[in-house]
Each structure stands twice: as structure tokens, then as C-alpha cells.
Amino acid sequence: MTGGATLGSRPASAAPTTAGPGATRPVRPPRLRSRTVVLALAIGCVLLALVALGLGDFPLDPVQVVQAAFTTDGGFATTIVLEWRLPRVLAALVFGAALAVSGGLFQTLTANPLGSPDIIGFSTGAYTGALLVLTLAGTSFAPVAVGAVAGGLVSALLAYVLAYRRGVHGFRLIIVGIGVTAILQSANTLLLRRASTEVAMEASFWGAGSLSLVGWSQFVPVAIALAVLTPAVFLVSRPLRQLELGDDAARAHGVRVERSRLTILVLGVALIALVTAISGPIAFVALAAPQIAHRIARSPGIPLVGSALVGALLLLSADMVAQHLPPTPIPVGVVTIIGGGVYLLALLVHEARGQR
Amino acid sequence: MTDTARGASGRRTPANPTAANPTAAIPTPGEARLQTVDARLGYDRRTVSEGISAAIPDGSFTVIVGPNACGKSTLLRSFSRLLKPTAGSVLLDGRDIASLPPKQVARTVGLLPQSSVAPDGITVVDLVRRGRYPHQGLIRQWSARDRIAVDEALEATDLTELAARPVAELSGGQRQRAWVAMALAQETPILLLDEPTTYLDISHQMDLLNLFARLHQQGTTIAAVLHDLNQAARYATHLIVMKEGRIVATGAPADVISAELIERVFELPCVVIADPVTGGPLVVPR
Numbered sequence A: 001m002t003g004g005a006t007l008g009s010r011p012a013s014a015a016p017t018t019a020g021p022g023a024t025r026p027v028r029p030p031r032l033r034s035r036t037v038v039l040a041l042a043i044g045c046v047l048l049a050l051v052a053l054g055l056g057d058f059p060l061d062p063v064q065v066v067q068a069a070f071t072t073d074g075g076f077a078t079t080i081v082l083e084w085r086l087p088r089v090l091a092a093l094v095f096g097a098a099l100a101v102s103g104g105l106f107q108t109l110t111a112n113p114l115g116s117p118d119i120i121g122f123s124t125g126a127y128t129g130a131l132l133v134l135t136l137a138g139t140s141f142a143p144v145a146v147g148a149v150a151g152g153l154v155s156a157l158l159a160y161v162l163a164y165r166r167g168v169h170g171f172r173l174i175i176v177g178i179g180v181t182a183i184l185q186s187a188n189t190l191l192l193r194r195a196s197t198e199v200a201m202e203a204s205f206w207g208a209g210s211l212s213l214v215g216w217s218q219f220v221p222v223a224i225a226l227a228v229l230t231p232a233v234f235l236v237s238r239p240l241r242q243l244e245l246g247d248d249a250a251r252a253h254g255v256r257v258e259r260s261r262l263t264i265l266v267l268g269v270a271l272i273a274l275v276t277a278i279s280g281p282i283a284f285v286a287l288a289a290p291q292i293a294h295r296i297a298r299s300p301g302i303p304l305v306g307s308a309l310v311g312a313l314l315l316l317s318a319d320m321v322a323q324h325l326p327p328t329p330i331p332v333g334v335v336t337i338i339g340g341g342v343y344l345l346a347l348l349v350h351e352a353r354g355q356r
Numbered sequence B: 001m002t003d004t005a006r007g008a009s010g011r012r013t014p015a016n017p018t019a020a021n022p023t024a025a026i027p028t029p030g031e032a033r034l035q036t037v038d039a040r041l042g043y044d045r046r047t048v049s050e051g052i053s054a055a056i057p058d059g060s061f062t063v064i065v066g067p068n069a070c071g072k073s074t075l076l077r078s079f080s081r082l083l084k085p086t087a088g089s090v091l092l093d094g095r096d097i098a099s100l101p102p103k104q105v106a107r108t109v110g111l112l113p114q115s116s117v118a119p120d121g122i123t124v125v126d127l128v129r130r131g132r133y134p135h136q137g138l139i140r141q142w143s144a145r146d147r148i149a150v151d152e153a154l155e156a157t158d159l160t161e162l163a164a165r166p167v168a169e170l171s172g173g174q175r176q177r178a179w180v181a182m183a184l185a186q187e188t189p190i191l192l193l194d195e196p197t198t199y200l201d202i203s204h205q206m207d208l209l210n211l212f213a214r215l216h217q218q219g220t221t222i223a224a225v226l227h228d229l230n231q232a233a234r235y236a237t238h239l240i241v242m243k244e245g246r247i248v249a250t251g252a253p254a255d256v257i258s259a260e261l262i263e264r265v266f267e268l269p270c271v272v273i274a275d276p277v278t279g280g281p282l283v284v285p286r
Helices: A002-008 A010-018 A031-054 A062-070 A076-110 A122-137 A141-163 A170-194 A197-208 A216-243 A247-252 A257-279 A285-297 A304-324 A332-355 B002-008 B072-079 B102-106 B124-135 B144-156 B172-185 B202-217 B229-235 B259-266
Strands: B034-043 B046-056 B061-065 B087-092 B109-112 B190-194 B221-225 B238-243 B246-251 B270-274 B281-285
Touching: A031 A062, A031 A076, A031 A285, A031 A304, A062 A076, A076 A170, A076 A216, A076 A257, A076 A285, A076 A304, A122 A141, A122 A170, A122 A197, A122 A257, A141 A170, A141 A257, A170 A197, A216 A247, A216 A257, A216 B124, A247 A257, A247 B109, A285 A304, A285 A332, A304 A332, B034 B072, B046 B072, B046 B087, B046 B246, B061 B072, B061 B202, B061 B229, B072 B190, B072 B221, B072 B238, B102 B109, B102 B124, B109 B172, B124 B144, B124 B172, B144 B172, B144 B202, B172 B202, B190 B202, B202 B221, B202 B229, B229 B281, B238 B259, B246 B259, B259 B270
Parallel strands: B061 B221, B061 B238, B109 B190, B190 B221
Antiparallel strands: B034 B046, B034 B087, B238 B246, B270 B281
């Protein structure tokens, strides 16, 4: 019915749709959603942190947590909240964010949701580095951390060099990374078997990935290092967005493609290596958080700020589960591996269906 | 010049009708902002072109034609800094393009690449906005000028209505227009197009070519790689004909295209008649 009417008056009704020739309608991209999502996630982080600070043998409700944190009389509750629980909660948030940003950088670089640093093996390399230090130099904290960072960087460099052929392309980096991971994993097994019982115990504990040993003295140096890296991440985020369009388009827009890619790679590895140095390898967060953030923000590509917040939420939730759900606390790495296994399976099934 | 002479092997050196410069292969910087000088182009150890000198005359609609694997895309890529010559140089305004800051080059020479990736979930306007990258810096990230450029690019490509749509939902022709819009938003005086009409049906091909012709009339220097000889003949003001990595002929289509040349370059027996619509040369295979 309407069809007949509009058909007859086509030229007349066409006029309103073109709405004034030359009058360029202001085109605004849907940024509002991204901002709302970021705000909601940030609020979620704060609320979850308040709950987490109250959980434990000495339970506090969020109001008591805030009271304890802002009274300076040095009461027992204040000690528990500020000295015992706060470093671990902050570490979960900050490390989760760092892991997620690392994953976001790698997934964008490789244009592949599987291109996360734990799949292409930089945490395995960090473990190798830590193991080498543990067996050769003993179990003191700082050298192990340095060994882990070095191990992560060296394995990343190895993957980069092996994957280099007139520049590094995403898929080749993933495949080579998986190969490097396999070699490093067997090296890790070998190192563990040859180590003394004491060292092997220490190493296994470290290798499970845990936040239980994080106090202020461990958290602060890493947090400072991460804070230094943050402006660098913002700097590379602009060329990163151009790299998403393909190398040719990025180059045509004036991006120094190989240099940007190497910078992004080094930054991504540095982020995950710093976290791994303190907590041991924590899987899944770098893999899943960027994809979750991308889906809820419905953004083009992977949003780095959104990823950071989702990563913070994920790791804090996982650490709360690890601490309080089982009868005795387990390492958070175990929780994320279980969650990550399920997620990875779902992702692979989804990707495989999408391919057909 | 040597290439032209060698390739044409005694045949008349094609006259350049507009610029009145017979040695079009090595023009002076004043007439062609963008040129290769004695460049060796190739990938890894495979050399595609040896000692090639070519120029994009200012204000021209240059079309590079030739059989598959003749090196025409390679030549275009060298013009856009995508491929660095292993010998010789590519000059922009008389200076080696490799020595110029990449963003400065990107403000002068735009490119529609043969293959690009649309990030998952990106909208048309977001894609077009990314064309503004070379005009932006750390301090100056998004300005009124950027917004105007994006709006104009959308308008020129007739995508204003579709600006908020995800690129993945567009038809093939619309998607290619979105990429063109991104290149237009770059606002470069020189625009390079690498096989811009491939995979499009004939009417969408014509839409795009007419758009490029409009841009050319508005003053943009255009250089394109095209497969269709008759489209090249119709739209180009300057042809570069290549075979086996060398330039065989350059000049206005009417002067360059002959049955003899086409047969020699493409190994295709044909006749050249007057295009009933434009009066220009029309290649009809025998």
C-alpha cells in the first residue's frame, strides 16, 4: 500500500532524503559506547577491589574496608587491608591490565585472536629464564625476576628472527612462536628433572603462576616499570591502528612498518615479562581479555584501554576464586589455565566454524 | 630513455602531445614531481625491472598497462615507497623518496593498495578517518580540517549515507569506494591506484573510473595500474606501456596505441578502431 504511494511520488519523496545538497551532515562515529564501556569497567574494577579487600579470615564489608583504609590510627583492620591485602589486589588489577595490553598488542600485530604472547611462547621463555637462574644461581627473588625477563625477551627475539623474511608477518610469527614454545617446554622439563628437589619445588611453585607472594616490596618496582611503559604503549597505539589496515596501507600512510612492529613486539614482551617475573606465568588473561573487550565495546579492532580493564577484572576475579573458593588456596595460574582451556576450545571451535 | 628506445627498437618514439617533451622517460623534476631514475626493482633476488626510468607527469591521469607479471604493479609500488629500489632511486620533487620523512611523503603521495584489511567491526567513517594519519601527530590529533577532509571524502565517494555502517556489511563496490575514500581523506596531490577496479562488475568499474576522472579534473595527479586496455585508453591522458619489466612506450593513448604495439606487447592480434563514444582508440581482438 505504501509501496504504491511512494512509487508514484518517487521524485518528490527523494528530495527529503538528500536533505539539502552540499549540507554535509556531521558524521559522528559511535564513540559513546566505547566510553560507556570503559567507565563501566573502571567502576567494576573499583567495586570488585573493595569486595576483594574484605575477603579472608578477617572478613570486612566494603564500608569497613573504606573506613580501614582511610583511618590513620594503625588499627588491626588497617594493617590487614593496607599491608596484607592491598598489594595483592593492586597486583591482580595492574598485572591483569598489563597482560591484557600485551595480548592486545600481539593480537593486533598478528591480526589473529590466537596471537597472544602465551600462545607464541614468551611466558614459556620467561619460565626457562627463571629456571636457569634458579638452578645456576639460587632462589633469591631479584635474579629470578631478571632471568624471567631476559628469557622472555630472548625467546621473543628468537621467534622474530626466525620468522623474519622481508619483514615479519603475523601468521608466520604465530607458527614459529609455537615451535619455539615446544622447544622451550622440553628444555624446561629437562631443567626441572636435573634440578635438586628444593630448586624443583621452588620452580614448580613459580611455574604455576601465583600472586600469593606479592607484597609492597615486589609490587612497587614492577608497577613503576609498567608505569614507565604506559606512555610508550600510547605512542605505539596510533601506528598500531594503521598496521591493522595491512602493511601496504600503513606504509602509504607514512608508518615505518618494520620499526613500529619491532617496537610493539618489544613493548608487548616487556609487559608480559615484567608480570611473569613476579608472579610466574599466568595464562589466559592475555589471550582472552582483548577479545572480550573487543566484543563488549564493539570497537574496530582491539581497544587497548578496554582490554586493560577487562584484564584487570579477569585476573582479580581469578585470584579471588583461587584464594577463597577451594578449601586451601591454589595458585591463580591454575584457575586461569582451567578457564583459559575452556575459552581456547570455544575460540577454536568458533574460528573453525567461521572458516567454512 | 634507453629503455624506451631499446623497447621500441627503431619504432617511432611516441610523441608526448601535451607536454611537448619527446624524452618523457627522463623528464626534469619541474614537470614530474614523482619519477624513478635508473632504478632496479624486484623482490629478494628476483629482479623485475633493471634500470627503469619512469615519470608521472604532473596533472596527468597516467595509466600503466602491460601483460601480467610485466612489472607494472612493482613500478607503482616503488612510486609509493612500498618497494625500495635496490639500485637507482625514486624521486619526489627531485629528492630521494627514501630519504624523506615517511609522513611527509604520505601527505604528497596517496595510495589505494591492491589488498587491504578492514579491522573487525570497523565502520566506514572510522576507516576513512584513518586516512588522516599522515596529517596528525602527537600534539595535533584531530582537528576541524580532519573532519572536513573526512566528510568531503565520504561525499565524493557517495558514502555519506553509509558512514555509520560496518565495512563488512557493504557490497564489493561500496567497500572499494570506502577504501578510495580513505585514500581521498589523505588529501594528497598525487594519488596512486593499484588495480582499483579488479573484482568489480562493469558498472562499478565505470563508477570508480569516473570518480577518478573527476578527481583528475579537480587537479589531482593520478597514476593507476589497469588491466583493461580500453578503459586505459579512455581515461588516461598518459600511458606507460610495459613488457617484461621494461617500458615499451609512453605518451597519450591516441599516439601510443596501435595494432602493431598491442600485438607486440600482449601477443594479441587485433585491430584498433575509433571508440564510437569517445573517438579515442579502441582495441578489438581479432
